[in-house]
Structures are given as C-alpha cells and as structure tokens.
Amino acid sequence: MSGAQETKELVCVGCPVGCPLQLTHEGTKLVEVHGHECNRGAKYAKQEFKDPRRGLATTVIIEGARWARLPVKVSNPVPKGRVLEAARLIHAIVAKAPVSVGDVLLTGLFGEENLEVVATRSMERV
Amino acid sequence: MLGRAFGTYDVVVIGGGPAGMAAALGARDAGSERVLILDREPEVGGILQQCIHAGFGLHYFDQELTGPEYAERFFTRVVDQDVDVQVDSYVSGVAVDSSGEKRVRVMSAEHGLVTVPTRSVVLAMGCRERTRGQIRIPGTRPAGVLTAGLAQKMVNMLGVLPGKRVAILGSGDIGLIMARRLTLEGCEVVGVFELMPHSNGLTRNVVQCLDDFGIPLHLSTTVTRIHGSDRVNAITVAPVDAQLTPDHSQARDVACDTLLLSIGLIPENELSQSLGIHIDEVNTGGPWVSSTLETSMPGMFACGNVLHVHDLADFVTREALLAGQFAAEHAAGVRRPKDDIQLVPGDNVRYCMPHSLSTEREHTIYLRCKEPMRPAWLSVGGDLLTKRLQFVVPAEMIMLKIKPDVLERFHGDTLRIDLHAEKGGAA
Numbered sequence: 001m002s003g004a005q006e007t008k009e010l011v012c013v014g015c016p017v018g019c020p021l022q023l024t025h026e027g028t029k030l031v032e033v034h035g036h037e038c039n040r041g042a043k044y045a046k047q048e049f050k051d052p053r054r055g056l057a058t059t060v061i062i063e064g065a066r067w068a069r070l071p072v073k074v075s076n077p078v079p080k081g082r083v084l085e086a087a088r089l090i091h092a093i094v095a096k097a098p099v100s101v102g103d104v105l106l107t108g109l110f111g112e113e114n115l116e117v118v119a120t121r122s123m124e125r126v
Numbered sequence: 127m128l129g130r131a132f133g134t135y136d137v138v139v140i141g142g143g144p145a146g147m148a149a150a151l152g153a154r155d156a157g158s159e160r161v162l163i164l165d166r167e168p169e170v171g172g173i174l175q176q177c178i179h180a181g182f183g184l185h186y187f188d189q190e191l192t193g194p195e196y197a198e199r200f201f202t203r204v205v206d207q208d209v210d211v212q213v214d215s216y217v218s219g220v221a222v223d224s225s226g227e228k229r230v231r232v233m234s235a236e237h238g239l240v241t242v243p244t245r246s247v248v249l250a251m252g253c254r255e256r257t258r259g260q261i262r263i264p265g266t267r268p269a270g271v272l273t274a275g276l277a278q279k280m281v282n283m284l285g286v287l288p289g290k291r292v293a294i295l296g297s298g299d300i301g302l303i304m305a306r307r308l309t310l311e312g313c314e315v316v317g318v319f320e321l322m323p324h325s326n327g328l329t330r331n332v333v334q335c336l337d338d339f340g341i342p343l344h345l346s347t348t349v350t351r352i353h354g355s356d357r358v359n360a361i362t363v364a365p366v367d368a369q370l371t372p373d374h375s376q377a378r379d380v381a382c383d384t385l386l387l388s389i390g391l392i393p394e395n396e397l398s399q400s401l402g403i404h405i406d407e408v409n410t411g412g413p414w415v416s417s418t419l420e421t422s423m424p425g426m427f428a429c430g431n432v433l434h435v436h437d438l439a440d441f442v443t444r445e446a447l448l449a450g451q452f453a454a455e456h457a458a459g460v461r462r463p464k465d466d467i468q469l470v471p472g473d474n475v476r477y478c479m480p481h482s483l484s485t486e487r488e489h490t491i492y493l494r495c496k497e498p499m500r501p502a503w504l505s506v507g508g509d510l511l512t513k514r515l516q517f518v519v520p521a522e523m524i525m526l527k528i529k530p531d532v533l534e535r536f537h538g539d540t541l542r543i544d545l546h547a548e549k550g551g552a553a
Contacts, residue, residue: 011333017516018329037516054334057179057192058310059282066168068285071178071194080338087310101198120178121194 005031010048014040021045053077057120058087060105065097065123072105075116082110090117097125135160135210135244136457137450138230140217140397143172144439145430145446146250147200150209152450153248158457162210162242164217164232170204171197172252174439176279179303185440196439212236220247220401226425245457246425248449249398249413253391253431255300258352261389263295265352268359274300274388281307289384293361294318295349299327299437299521301388306335315341316382319363321348321370324498326521328437348372349385358383391435398428409477410434416465417483418452419445427453434479434492437523441492462486467536472544474499476520483541485533493524495545503549506532507541518545 004026012019019041024031033045047053055077059069072093078086086109093105100122109115136158139146142165153161163170174182177193184190187199204211214235221229230242255273270289278300280286292313294301297320305315318336323346325332336343344363350372351362364377393412395405404414404422412433413421420427429449430442455462465482469491478493495502500517504526511532518524533541 011329011337013330013333015330018333054338055180055190056310058307059178059285061285067283069281069283071192071282073178073180073192083338084310091311101195120192121175121198 052080060093138244141250142170148446149450152447153454156451156454158454246453268354270358296388302331302335419449474545
C-alpha cells in the first residue's frame with residue numbers, strides 16, 4: 001500500500017454492457033483495474049490510461065455528385081485530445097466524384113503513417 | 127429494369143434499407159428467381175446512408191463499419207445476386223386477388239404508374255421520427271425545431287448546418303450521435319435533456335458522444351417551452367418528478383437557436399394499415415407477425431423497423447434474411463403448419479417478437495424491457511426456462527433462443543415472458 005496510489009474511474013466502451021472500471025495508478029504507472037466483466041475492459045483501461053484514442057468519422061465536400069457531402073473515416077483511432085483538430089483538417093478536403101468506397105483522400109494525418117482519411121461510400125459523377 | 131417486371135415476381139420488397147436489402151438476399155438464397163426491391167428514395171441504403179458513424183457490422187461481419195459501408199456491402203450483393211432494384215418508386219397500394227396473387231401499385235419516376243404482379247410481398251418501410259406535435263411542447267412555432275434524424279441528413283448528406291447553438295431533447299442514440307456530430311462541425315451543443323432518469327442510448331454513446339466533449343446530460347429534465355418568433359432563441363427546461371411531471375418552480379431558460387428532438391421512432395405502417403394488416407397497436411406499433419414473420423395477410427411479410435424499432439442494424443439484417451427466406455418459401459407454394467403458441471409480454475417486458483411460435487423448430491425471440499434491471503432474471507412460461515442476464519436496459523434488445531422441447535408443453539396455449547430482479551421473484 002503505497003501512499004502515492006491514486007484511482008481513476010472510467011466506463012468501458014468495448015461493448016454495450018458499459019462496465020464501470022476503477023483504475024489504480026501510481027503517477028503514470030497503472031497498478032490494477034477493477035470492475036471489468038471481460039478482458040476487453042482490462043485492455044480498454046490500459047489503452048485509455050496510456051494513450052486514449054477515438055475513432056473518427058465525418059464528411060468532406062464533394063463536387064459533381066448527387067449529394068453535397070461524402071462520408072469519410074480515419075483508418076485508425078486518433079488521439080482523443082486531437083479529435084476536433086483532426087476534424088478541422090479533414091474538413092479542408094474537397095473530393096471530386098466519382099469516388100469509390102475505400103479511396104484514400106489523405107495520408108499521414110498528424111504525421112502518423114497509419115492515419116489515412118478514407119471514403120466510406122462510393123459516389124457516382126452526376 | 128422494370129422492363130422485366132411485366133412477368134410475375136416471386137418476391138417484391140417494399141423499402142431498400144438494411145431490412146429490404148437483406149430480405150431480397152434472403153429470398154434469393156432460398157431459391158426465388160425473381161426478386162424486386164422498390165424504394166422511394168433516389169438510391170437504396172435507407173437511413174444507413176446518413177449514419178456515417180462507425181458501429182455497424184460487429185455482429186454480422188465481425189468488423190466495425192460505418193453505415194454507408196454497411197449499406198454498400200449489401201448493395202454489392204444485391205447487384206451480384208441479380209435482384210432488380212427500382213428507385214424513385216413509391217408504392218401506393220397492394221391488391222390481392224382471390225387466389226392470393228398480389229399486384230403492387232407503384233408510382234415510378236421512370237415508368238409512371240405501374241402494376242407489378244408478385245406472389246409474396248415483404249414490408250420493409252422502416253420507421254420515422256416522433257415530432258414536436260407528438261409530445262406537444264408548448265410555446266411559439268419558430269424555425270429551428272427539427273428531428274435529430276433530419277438534422278443528420280442535412281449535415282451528413284446535404285452539407286447544411288441546422289443552427290449554431292443547439293439543445294437536444296431526448297438521449298436516444300441518434301440524439302447522442304448528433305451531439306458529437308454537430309460539435310465536430312463547429313456547433314455548440316448546450317446540453318442534452320432527458321425526461322427519464324436514465325439515458326435512452328447505449329452507454330458507450332453517452333461516453334463517446336457527450337463525456338468526451340464535455341456536453342452535459344440532464345436526466346429527469348424536459349423542455350417545457352419553446353421561445354422565439356422567427357427563429358428559436360431559447361427553451362425553458364424543468365426537472366420532472368417520479369410521475370414525469372415538470373416542476374415549474376425550478377424551470378430555467380437556456381439560450382439556443384436550434385432544438386433537436388430525439389424522442390423516439392414509430393414504425394411506418396400507413397401502407398400496412400391501408401391493406402388491412404393487423405397492427406399490434408399496444409406493444410410494437412408494427413404488424414402482428416407469426417414465427418415466419420408473416421403478417422395477418424398470407425404472403426405478406428414484415429421485417430426491420432417497420433415491424434419493431436431495432437437498436438442495431440445487424441439484428442435488422444438477421445431478421446430480414448429470415449423474412450426473405452419465408453417469403454421465398456411462400457412464393458414457391460410451401461405452406462407451414464400454423465403457429466399454435468401465442469407469445470405474450472409479462473412483467474417488465476414492453477414487447478416480445480414474434481407474436482406467435484410453432485413447436486416444429488427452434489426460435490429466436492427478441493424482447494425489450496420497460497425499466498432497467500441489473501441483474502435481471504428472464505423467465506419463459508413461469509419457471510420453465512430461466513436465464514440470468516447481467517443487465518437489461520430499454521435501449522438494448524434482448525435476444526433469446528427457445529428450443530422445441532420447451533415449446534412442446536405450450537401447445538395451443540400462451541407463453542409468457544417476464545423479467546424479474548430476483549430469481550423466481552415478482553417485478
């Protein structure tokens with residue numbers, strides 16, 4: 001029992017159960033996790049404690065298509081604290097129809113090689 | 127494509143969303159040669175096209191997809207399987223002759239008024255949102271009051287923001303997702319207000335859509351008045367008591383230019399009703415269906431949100447594949463024995479689906495609770511089959527498989543489903 005131990009509470013988002021998690025840590029070192037009903041909870045707690053990230057889906061302008069916006073996603077989760085910044089960067093993209101689902105519109109978001117902005121649907125030119 | 131339609135279809139599916147596309151594929155899988163999807167929109171995919179967030183496909187594809195990706199996967203299959211698709215086509219009625227043959231009346235942008243003969247019909251029209259009128263919020267009638275799903279279409283497809291400073295009434299998943307979506311687009315979301323003491327959305331949506339962005343969720347609180355002449359300029363909110371009655375002495379005004387309503391969905395059954403199909407008005411708001419998802423009219427099947435409002439598209443897909451399969455069977459002349467067990471909701475069960483069962487095979491039934499319970503004991507037919515569930519919440523459908531040996535004992539009877547806080551206990 002070290003005096004430096006602190007606790008932090010999280011809700012697991014790994015599945016719809018939403019287990020309430022209690023994390024015990026000493027500074028930046030995670031000591032233990034309680035409250036999870038499966039392994040995903042422990043994994044989520046570790047990731048969330050070390051480097052919280054979130055999936056990001058938004059839209060970009062598309063020209064020459066039936067709709068004014070093309071839905072896109074980032075291929076991997078982005079740092080939680082930079083979600084709004086990522087959205088602003090992505091919103092500067094202008095796509096041109098035709099587009100196919102999976103087309104990469106931007107690579108290396110935030111200089112991270114595995115962060116690609118990808119079209120999530122196909123849109124014909126009209 | 128309707129050039130081919132002047133013969134007889136085996137199965138005509140009304141609606142091309144997740145339910146309609148899966149029903150058409152289910153029918154093809156089960157051997158129907160000629161299957162047609164009709165949709166009033168300019169493209170199929172239904173509401174999935176505007177649900178640009180991830181969270182689809184975890185059950186069906188074991189992979190997390192966005193709505194448009196989920197839709198496109200099914201559309202690709204629909205094309206591969208030679209299912210005919212007619213968009214910009216509105217179904218105004220279905221005539222049934224004495225032999226059971228059906229003629230679907232379609233108003234098509236391309237072909238004008240067309241009659242399509244078919245053996246089976248699958249109703250897959252989905253649902254629509256409840257509006258201000260249905261909960262009668264007092265106040266003026268300014269611009270800026272709209273449903274969350276409409277705002278979603280405006281933002282995600284039309285590229286139009288509904289406002290700048292947004293309040294949201296109702297914490298259903300669409301409301302939560304729109305809170306995040308509008309924040310990403312630069313709007314200020316001043317708060318989500320929920321009449322009930324618990325959120326109506328999934329916990330992970332509360333965490334990821336509200337908590338992450340510091341958007342407050344006000345439980346047991348409702349909107350009691352809308353202010354503004356041309357445009358909304360404020361709403362009055364007040365806490366509610368256990369009877370859901372607002373306490374006006376604690377009311378306060380919240381400045382905003384937009385109020386989004388995420389206050390529930392209603393199966394869209396005007397067509398079903400006009401055909402004389404029996405609707406379960408009390409529990410689901412959708413058609414009464416047998417264990418083959420057949421409505422009270424032989425050869426007419428229903429699936430997806432037109433039947434009952436689902437929380438996951440994956441479950442819609444599963445249900446619709448079955449409906450398509452049974453529609454194909456019907457088209458091929460197969461007639462199963464009639465169900466002889468009525469399934470009825472008991473304590474803390476808002477509804478269960480389907481409405482009847484047969485003893486000939488295993489069934490998957492879906493139910494929804496009224497109140498959250500943690501844990502909950504699910505019992506089928508008294509103490510015949512009990513199951514402990516970690517938790518139940520109204521936002522999440524419960525799935526249960528029932529084997530024929532359990533059903534044997536209920537021939538000609540009703541089978542009741544209850545949820546209790548304690549094993550063998552009362553509500």
